[in-house]
């Protein structure tokens with residue numbers, strides 16, 4: 304057992320944050336939270352257990368990145384243009400390099416190391432289209448102690464031959480990887496079926512993916528309704544379908560374990576389809592701006608009851624920092640208001656953004672029974688952030704809500720003191 308004390312903040316099911324200025328977390332030897340409350344209560348209930356006390360710091364649940372591409376990390380902040388051209392020019396050649404096992408190994412290690420250094424404890428990851436590189440990425444996530452939902456990106460057309468595989472290879476590779484890794488790492492590693500998007504998957508591949516998702520009970524992740532040129536491309540390719548969402552629906556890919564990235568330009572009928580199947584959404588505001596894709600109506604979609612998490616979408620997004628993504632989620636909701644004068648909705652606050660980056664992400668990935676806040680019985684995934692780095696000692700704005708605002712808006716790469724996953728320290732400054 305171990306006792307962690309300091310200023311604790313965590314999200315509640317109600318959508319609010321709960322603050323413990325002198326808080327305490329007791330973690331079992333198995334990495335689970337067995338107490339959460341004030342330090343005084345903890346000290347009276349648990350005598351003689353080792354205490355790690357943090358002054359001038361805030362202890363938060365680990366950050367959850369619901370959408371990110373491992374093999375694109377080298378291209379973060381690189382390139383211009385919009386989605387389809389950017390993929391062809393910068394991304395596909397980069398992903399092809401993951402055929403080289405040595406390269407795949409080095410870059411997977413770097414990716415996960417940088418994620419925990421930035422306070423991310425759970426990630427929903429697209430690997431390259433190579434089976435061996437995906438295997439290597441799982442090994443790297445296992446050794447880094449990360450919690451991941453991850454899969455080999457499936458494509459059988461619409462990209463260079465070097466990263467395409469046949470339908471049968473895509474399905475066989477995915478099943479083999481799922482068998483090897485799903486549930487491994489003390490339950491931290493999850494296999495996610497990962498058809499890139501309808502624009503690079505044939506009808507046969509989409510159909511077979513839907514079938515094995517149902518047979519094996521696996522998660523699915525893909526892209527939906529991101530960019531106007533992509534929408535036109537999909538409408539031409541799948542002209543027999545009523546909408547982009549209907550393509551996925553027709554092939555059995557809409558499930559309660561499906562997470563759709565972007566989902567910016569959805570019609571009311573498409574939203575109804577997604578709601579009827581309880582799909583969740585990975586909102587990627589940094590990427591939506593970097594690639595000039597659009598501005599998602601986050602407030603409206605939250606009001607409509609969608610499960611929504613935040614995704615960095617590296618390299619569409621230029622940073623693995625989930626604080627940066629949380630800031631952009633708040634700012635992007637203001638941009639939506641600027642573009643829709645007369646229909647303004649209340650802007651997303653920093654507290655709400657932090658909620659989305661933690662419990663919201665956990666709910667979107669179907670992991671809220673295990674992570675997302677400090678409820679008793681959940682795994683101890685948390686981070687310690689050094690507040691002196693971003694707040695003057697006697698700030699006139701020192702309320703808890705303002706502290707979270709300064710954290711979300713002012714976080715820099717060196718703010719993380721410690722990252723803990725399932726009770727194990729995976730990063731220490």
Ligand SMILES: [Zn+2]
Nearest residue numbers: 526564616619
């Ligand atoms: Zn993406």
